[in-house]
Amino acid sequence: MIYLLCLVLFSIGLYCILVKRNLIKIIIGLVIMEYAVNLAFILFGYRLGGRAPILAQDQTIKNMVDPLPQALVLTAIVIGLATTALIVAIAVRIYDRYKTFDITKIRRLKG
Amino acid sequence: MIELYILLLFMIAAAFIAVQIKDLLSSIIAVGAAGLALSVAFLILKAPDLAITQLVVEILCLIILIRATVKRDTASTKDFRGFLTTIVSLVFIGVFLFFAYLALKELPDFGKPIMRVAANFIEMGQAKTGASNLVSSVILDFRAYDTLGEATVLFTAVIGTLAILRRIGRKKKDEVVKEND
Amino acid sequence: MTKNSKGMTLIVKTITRLTVGLILLYGIYIVLHGHLTPGGGFAGGVIIALSFVHLMLAFGKEVALKKVSRPIASLFESIGALMFLSIAVIGFVGGYFFLNFFINKGTPFKLFSAGIMPLCNIAISFKVGAGLFAIFVALVLLKIDSEDKER
Numbered sequence: 001m002i003y004l005l006c007l008v009l010f011s012i013g014l015y016c017i018l019v020k021r022n023l024i025k026i027i028i029g030l031v032i033m034e035y036a037v038n039l040a041f042i043l044f045g046y047r048l049g050g051r052a053p054i055l056a057q058d059q060t061i062k063n064m065v066d067p068l069p070q071a072l073v074l075t076a077i078v079i080g081l082a083t084t085a086l087i088v089a090i091a092v093r094i095y096d097r098y099k100t101f102d103i104t105k106i107r108r109l110k111g
Numbered sequence: 112m113i114e115l116y117i118l119l120l121f122m123i124a125a126a127f128i129a130v131q132i133k134d135l136l137s138s139i140i141a142v143g144a145a146g147l148a149l150s151v152a153f154l155i156l157k158a159p160d161l162a163i164t165q166l167v168v169e170i171l172c173l174i175i176l177i178r179a180t181v182k183r184d185t186a187s188t189k190d191f192r193g194f195l196t197t198i199v200s201l202v203f204i205g206v207f208l209f210f211a212y213l214a215l216k217e218l219p220d221f222g223k224p225i226m227r228v229a230a231n232f233i234e235m236g237q238a239k240t241g242a243s244n245l246v247s248s249v250i251l252d253f254r255a256y257d258t259l260g261e262a263t264v265l266f267t268a269v270i271g272t273l274a275i276l277r278r279i280g281r282k283k284k285d286e287v288v289k290e291n292d
Numbered sequence: 293m294t295k296n297s298k299g300m301t302l303i304v305k306t307i308t309r310l311t312v313g314l315i316l317l318y319g320i321y322i323v324l325h326g327h328l329t330p331g332g333g334f335a336g337g338v339i340i341a342l343s344f345v346h347l348m349l350a351f352g353k354e355v356a357l358k359k360v361s362r363p364i365a366s367l368f369e370s371i372g373a374l375m376f377l378s379i380a381v382i383g384f385v386g387g388y389f390f391l392n393f394f395i396n397k398g399t400p401f402k403l404f405s406a407g408i409m410p411l412c413n414i415a416i417s418f419k420v421g422a423g424l425f426a427i428f429v430a431l432v433l434l435k436i437d438s439e440d441k442e443r
Contacts, residue, residue: 002112003215005119009126011204016130018200021192024135024180028142031172032126035149038165039119042156045229048222052157053245054330055237064245065157066229067236071249074160075261078334078420081168082268085427088179089275092434104192159330163322167338171424174345178431241405242327250332251412258412259380262419266373269423273366276430 006043010036023091023101027084034080038073045069115155122148135180143173160246300350308350315343319421326413327405333413337420344425353432365426372418379408379415 013036016029045066053067091101098106122145129141146169153161219225226233232249242248250258323336348356404410 002115002119002221003218004212005116005123007208007211009119009123011208012123012126012130014207015200015204018203019192019197020130022135024176025130025138027176028129028138031142032129032145035122035145039149039152042153042158042161043221044218045224046156046222047224050157052159053233054159055243055245064233066224066226067232067245067249068229070158070161070246071254074164074246074250074332074334075258077161077164077168078338079261079264081172082265082423084172085175086268086272088175089272089431092179092431093275160332160335163331164335164338167335167342171338171342171345175428175431240409241407242409244327244329247327247332247409251409255380255412259376262373262376262416265419265423266369269369269427272427273430276434
């Protein structure tokens with residue numbers, strides 16, 4: 001059930017990318033999809049009643065959640081920020097050239 | 112786990128508002144609300160590293176997006192793209208959701224992950240690396256090769272952004288054109 | 293925004309002067325304790341970048357660029373990348389890539405433990421912080437440039 005909510009979040013981002021005409025709205029859709037994928041990874045690695053995967057002094061904890069998806073997502077979040085900045089840079093350049101964010105009006109190829 | 116459901120419903124509502132609202136600044140702030148809710152969700156799911164990272168990354172992402180949109184003409188853009196495109200997109204998303212639902216049945220249930228590799232990491236992590244933060248020991252010791260690849264992607268993205276945004280190249284081209292004339 | 297008073301109002305400037313050092317210190321703490329507590333190079337690098345972004349937003353671009361200019365940011369990013377790669381290559385001395393080459397890994401739960409991991413955290417934080425700050429500086433400079441053109 002909770003996976004299904006995560007999928008709904010993903011499909012909202014997908015709808016935004018497919019239907020909207022504004023470039024900034026498309027970037028927002030990409031960001032929402034990224035959130036959904038990150039959340040899905042962590043949900044797959046969660047264990048009921050688990051503890052955070054950080055060892056403490058003088059105590060033995062055995063029921064930890066899975067540290068592997070957390071490690072993968074930790075890097076993916078920062079990469080997502082860098083790629084978002086790259087897309088924003090391209091969008092700003094397009095705006096400087098065409099004076100609009102509307103993707104249906106960006107048709108002519110200007111050198 | 113009821114708080115997790117509430118947070119996810121809040122995120123879905125924030126994402127829906129971000130998609131549908133007309134003003135771009137409000138839309139970006141709605142995305143920020145979704146991202147901060149995601150940070151709290153990470154905290155509930157016992158991932159404090161991710162909660163810290165998501166919090167600070169979300170702030171920087173908001174600053175970059177607001178910098179990109181503020182003072183630009185965004186009111187003249189209409190969002191409607193025609194009935195046919197909308198219907199085809201909705202049908203496509205429906206098909207996607209159906210197949211994703213079929214695929215979800217094959218996954219393990221929520222709360223009972225398959226931890227074949229991770230059990231090894233948890234047991235031997237401290238003895239092999241000496242670090243008490245197991246996530247850190249995975250990204251910097253057991254799977255450091257992945258981290259090197261991700262660092263390369265980050266480097267490439269930064270270089271690409273700087274190359275797109277620099278203004279020296281265009282000036283030189285204009286000068287060359289003038290000389291040719 | 294008039295030309296005489298660059299940046300934001302006096303209240304924002306005063307609060308920034310008080311908090312920006314603490315933010316930078318918190319970022320360094322997160323980086324150095326990455327192998328013991330939640331955090332690490334990625335989160336700490338973003339916090340360090342945010343402290344400079346904070347300075348730039350409050351005081352205008354000249355003050356922040358006097359502290360860290362764009363070539364210096366690029367230099368730090370390259371230093372981070374090369375440091376991370378050289379730590380990886382030094383592992384070949386013992387046999388394979390990314391070998392944790394310290395034989396004595398120190399006592400657990402102390403600051404100086406876990407072999408190469410604090411060094412890797414510092415390298416990654418250089419890389420992430422300098423890279424993100426360079427992106428932000430590029431966006432800000434471009435924005436002011438295009439506004440000048442329109443006038």
